[in-house]
Amino acid sequence: MAFLSVLLFLLPTAAYLLWLRRHPGEALPLNVVVPALAGLALGLAALVWYGLSTAEERGTAYVPARLGEDGRVVRGRAEPPPPASAQAPR
Secondary structure (H helix, E strand, O other): OHHHHHHHHHHHHHHHHHHHHHOOOOOOOHHHHHHHHHHHHHHHHHHHHHHHHOOOOOOOEEEOOEEOOOOOEEOOEEEOOOOHHHOOOO
């Protein structure tokens, strides 16, 4: 599985280097540059959208996952912070 991940990661670079070797001194054609820039812009927009849609609300504290009494994993979650009187002194 790791080999496939590395292959998929390196494949675009290998294709670009092959193109450079076959066409020395030429600039990339516009019909390659425009879709590449559009894909980059869409990818960045998707990352921003995902980050904003999964963000926790302000004022919440993350409680990490833990093992419950029965040995099952209790998922992590966001909860309101405990009252100031319940917090340990610093």
